[in-house]
Structures are given as structure tokens and as C-alpha cells.
Amino acid sequence: MRQAGRSLPEYREIRGSGSILDAIADADLSTEITLQPVRRYGNDAAILFSDIVVPAHAIGFGVEVKPGVGPVVEQPFAGRGDLERLRPLDPEADTPHVIQTVENLVSELDVPLIGFAGAPFTVASYLIEGGPSKDQAKTKGLMLDDPELWHDLAGRLTDMAIASLRSQVAAGAQAVQLFDSWAGALTPAMYREFVLPHSTRVLAEFTDVPRIHFGVGTGEILTAMAEAGSEVMGVDWRVPLNAARDRLGEGIAVQGNLDPTVCLASWDAVEAQTRAVLAANGGRPGHIFNLGHGVLPPTDPSILERVVELVHRETAA
Amino acid sequence: MRQAGRSLPEYREIRGSGSILDAIADADLSTEITLQPVRRYGNDAAILFSDIVVPAHAIGFGVEVKPGVGPVVEQPFAGRGDLERLRPLDPEADTPHVIQTVENLVSELDVPLIGFAGAPFTVASYLIEGGPSKDQAKTKGLMLDDPELWHDLAGRLTDMAIASLRSQVAAGAQAVQLFDSWAGALTPAMYREFVLPHSTRVLAEFTDVPRIHFGVGTGEILTAMAEAGSEVMGVDWRVPLNAARDRLGEGIAVQGNLDPTVCLASWDAVEAQTRAVLAANGGRPGHIFNLGHGVLPPTDPSILERVVELVHRETAA
Numbered sequence: 042m043r044q045a046g047r048s049l050p051e052y053r054e055i056r057g058s059g060s061i062l063d064a065i066a067d068a069d070l071s072t073e074i075t076l077q078p079v080r081r082y083g084n085d086a087a088i089l090f091s092d093i094v095v096p097a098h099a100i101g102f103g104v105e106v107k108p109g110v111g112p113v114v115e116q117p118f119a120g121r122g123d124l125e126r127l128r129p130l131d132p133e134a135d136t137p138h139v140i141q142t143v144e145n146l147v148s149e150l151d152v153p154l155i156g157f158a159g160a161p162f163t164v165a166s167y168l169i170e171g172g173p174s175k176d177q178a179k180t181k182g183l184m185l186d187d188p189e190l191w192h193d194l195a196g197r198l199t200d201m202a203i204a205s206l207r208s209q210v211a212a213g214a215q216a217v218q219l220f221d222s223w224a225g226a227l228t229p230a231m232y233r234e235f236v237l238p239h240s241t242r243v244l245a246e247f248t249d250v251p252r253i254h255f256g257v258g259t260g261e262i263l264t265a266m267a268e269a270g271s272e273v274m275g276v277d278w279r280v281p282l283n284a285a286r287d288r289l290g291e292g293i294a295v296q297g298n299l300d301p302t303v304c305l306a307s308w309d310a311v312e313a314q315t316r317a318v319l320a321a322n323g324g325r326p327g328h329i330f331n332l333g334h335g336v337l338p339p340t341d342p343s344i345l346e347r348v349v350e351l352v353h354r355e356t357a358a
Numbered sequence: 359m360r361q362a363g364r365s366l367p368e369y370r371e372i373r374g375s376g377s378i379l380d381a382i383a384d385a386d387l388s389t390e391i392t393l394q395p396v397r398r399y400g401n402d403a404a405i406l407f408s409d410i411v412v413p414a415h416a417i418g419f420g421v422e423v424k425p426g427v428g429p430v431v432e433q434p435f436a437g438r439g440d441l442e443r444l445r446p447l448d449p450e451a452d453t454p455h456v457i458q459t460v461e462n463l464v465s466e467l468d469v470p471l472i473g474f475a476g477a478p479f480t481v482a483s484y485l486i487e488g489g490p491s492k493d494q495a496k497t498k499g500l501m502l503d504d505p506e507l508w509h510d511l512a513g514r515l516t517d518m519a520i521a522s523l524r525s526q527v528a529a530g531a532q533a534v535q536l537f538d539s540w541a542g543a544l545t546p547a548m549y550r551e552f553v554l555p556h557s558t559r560v561l562a563e564f565t566d567v568p569r570i571h572f573g574v575g576t577g578e579i580l581t582a583m584a585e586a587g588s589e590v591m592g593v594d595w596r597v598p599l600n601a602a603r604d605r606l607g608e609g610i611a612v613q614g615n616l617d618p619t620v621c622l623a624s625w626d627a628v629e630a631q632t633r634a635v636l637a638a639n640g641g642r643p644g645h646i647f648n649l650g651h652g653v654l655p656p657t658d659p660s661i662l663e664r665v666v667e668l669v670h671r672e673t674a675a
Contacts (some may be wrong), residue, residue, distance in 0.1 A: 176618070178654065185627035260596075279577075306503050
């Protein structure tokens, strides 16, 4: 469960009010934050505590994560001249804390650790828009008006995602997850032309570990995203799992897809909706139960405990 | 084109900086605002200048529209006691300015006027959340935890939408459009259980005029929305029109679906994307060309002029 920490009192206590990027830069702290939800919920895997802008921040692009807002960029990417602000990531020099965190976790965890990277499109959208955006208008404008510059930018972000994930796998991460959270804002045609080649290049580098490819609102591009190459496709709550599986065909697992907002309701409602997710999958193998998006901060941890327990009970061999 | 005014200098000039609800309450002003884009662009129909919270505001629920934010509610709907704050709408007493505006427009326009109403779900989501929301969490929580109260609330909003649209049709509106902008946030199962019955009841009242049913991000619920009963389904840019038509089958027209953000790009890009929309429809009859959502304020009006001109040229008999 991504962003599970946000709902935990033990997370709020150790995390304080500083930037998430400072917390990520502290290997002991981010080790503990990654462990907390696994300890509390008994999930079957852990996802590295990270943020999609970690590499861009580490190479000095000038991006911060404002609490309650998200990534904000002092000088957004606006033209060819900005490409040189995106030098290659050298994980050992630029993000040694990430490597250290992964090493710590691998020695402490009893379950697999999933490495974490932002996909080129979603990272680019923050660098171009300068912050969270409702419509990614500038990003789409750059794609349409200067495809060459777009592909140059996305290419550099692809290299960064590869370098970051490679360092995580080398340090022991047993799987990788590529977060293309906002890819669902694109038409299928624009996704295929401007995004798919880059995400494909990232994922092609990690045939040695299971790969998870994630986004929200991606119903119309689910099959295109799957073509990028992964063992698992994330599915948000809008697409019932039976529909997702029909669309994706055999040979690919699905991850999802309880609506995170449901977890704010009473247990009876959460239980019914959790059972509905399991029923939509229909007992087929290759289902990683998860929320369809990150855990919402006001979620009661005891509700998530009961969800994990219910899923474990219902899917026990 | 919905919200076309926002991009027009002549709109900004007469609209000033006051609340949109004040502008709507001034029949002369809202007549002029409705006419402006038709005059400029030569569209084949006009959509009444309005807002989905007009009826709730008119009966005194305490909702305002904050510029740059959207509808905000002083005391959000939180429980059964709030139902009595939603008395029936009496259009002649509560929204005479809307009736007057429609009468003015019908006598001035050479093209059909489309009446305007918010759908019960989307209006309810503002009343419950208290303002724009990323996830409609409280609304979904109310549905799941107190279905009876949800249906009572949605029932009252259904009656209001019917009363408002009936008064617009009686005053001469030649079609109606039901705006369920955020319905795409729901799973198909929740849409069917909590929303479809109410939207169906609204639309069933207007078999005397063409009915358009609109939402964004609705790919997964498009066929369910169509079951509510309408001659036309709005389709956003995420769903290519050929996919939408395959899903919807014969006998229903589609409206859409150029991504409004595309209109911020250069003309070459806009032209290519406009042609792509027409190509996806493939010349089938029953296509109302439109944007997939409202016009964005920074759009250059001359771009929209050229879009309308191109579509007219390409689709001329």
C-alpha cells in the first residue's frame, strides 16, 4: 500500500513537519518509515519510501516537495536551454542515502522490497508545469509543439529512472514499480507517441526482477501501458478487475483496486467493497490486492489492518 | 463549447470580477454572455450561461461560487437534518432571471439553445464536500454508510434539476444538457447503484427534447450513463470516438472530444488533433463536435474560430 505511512501516528511522530525530501535523505529515518506499515499491517511486500522527484532533486534541478501541495519547481522546464540542467544521475554520488536505505531494508525485511521510480511522463509533467496541475496543459503543449524537445527531455528522465532503479536493484530491491500516476490524462494516441517509448525503455532494463507499472485513470490506456513490458499492471478502482483482466489478457498480473476513499467509511462498507474487489478478480491467480491509489491521510489504521486480514483470510490457499 | 466565454475579451469586459451567480441573476448580462461565443465562433448551438449550483443557491442552501476556486458551501450537507435546507425549487419565484434569460435568448438566437442543469451526483458532491474535491471522499462515504440518506438527498436534487430544466424548456430551450462532470470518480457498480436511478429520473422527464448527458473521465461508465436515457452522450478526450461508438452502439449520438488543453498549442497541432477527432468518428452521422471539457481561460479565441471553421468545412454535406 503506497503512502500507507501518512495515516500512521508513528509515522507522523518521527516524520515531523519537514520536507519529505529531507526524510528520504536520512537513511535511518526512511528505513524506519518504510518498515512501519509492514510492521503494522503485515503486508506481503514493502514499497520503498520515496518520491518521484528524488532524482531530479538530487541532481539540482531545483525541485522541492511542499507539504500539502506536492512537488514544486523554482524554475520550470521551459525550453531547450533547460536540458543542460538535467545532467545524468550518478546514484552512488547523488543518492547514496537511497542505496543505504535499500540495503538497510533488505537486511531487516522478511518480505520483498519493491524499488520506486517516477515514470518519465509524470516526472516531466511536474518539471514543466512547475507543480501539481489539473490538466498538464504545458506538458501536452510541449509534446505537440516541439516533439523533438519533448523526446530529449523524456529521454533524460528515462536515463535517470533507469539509473535510480538499477542502483536500488543492485542494493537488493527484489522488484521495481514505475509510477506514471498522471498518464491517464493523455489520449491513447498521445500516450503511444510520447510516453510509451520512454516507459518501455525503462522497463526493458529490469527483466531480471518483477516489474509493476502504475497509474490512475488509465482505463483507456491500460493495454498500451502493458505493452511497455511489466509482469504486473496497476489498475485503479474505476476499472473493475474482471474488465481489466479481459482487456489485458493472459500472462500479466493485476494490482489493485480498492478505492482509497472507501477506507474512510465504516468497516461494513469497507468489507463489502473489499469483497467486491476480490469477487471481480474471481480467484484468478496473479492478483496483488492493493488500493487503487495512495492511502489517504485521515484513514483509520485499524481499518487497513482489517482489510489486510480479510484479504489474507479470503485468499489463503 | 462550454465555458467558451472565459477566453473572450468581450466576456471579461462585461463580466467584471463579481460572482458568476450575480452575473447569472442578471438576465440581460447572461443573455449577452450566452450570445458572445455564438457571435464570435458561429457555433451550431448555444449553451445557456449558468452554473450547476444555481438551483441550490436560489433556494438558500448557502452556496457561493468563488472566482478561481469553484462552488463553496458555508455549511456543507452532513446529515439528515440538512435535508430540510433543500426545499423544492419553484423556478418562477426562485429563478425568474433564468426563465427571462432563456426567453431573451430564444428570440435572439438563430441556432438552438441548450438548457443547463447539474446532475444530482455532481451537485451533491459540492454540497457534501463543501467545495471542489480531488476524491469526493465524503460523498462516497455518505453513499456507503447511509444509502437511504444519500438517496433522499439525491432525490431532492433530482426534483430540483427537473424543475429547473422544465422551466427552461417551457421558456423555449430546444434541448437539455445534464452535467455530471465528476461521475467518472465512481466505480461502475457505485455509479449504477447510487447515481444512475436519479439521472434516469431527470432525463425521463424530457423525452420531448434532445437530451445530452455529459461527464469527464467516464470511459468505464459510458454505457451505464447512456442507460439513463439521452439522445447524445458527452465523451471526453480519453476515449477515442471510435471506441466510444463501439461501446455505445447504434442509435445514440456522441459529443466531443478535443482535449481543451490542445487548444493552447500552435495551430498546426490543434489542426492535427481536430482532424484526429473527426477521423476517429469516421464520418458517422450523429457527431456533435466539441471539446472534451470546458474551454480553458488562456485559450486564444482565434484558435477556436479556426477549429469551428475547420470542422464546418470538413463536415459540410
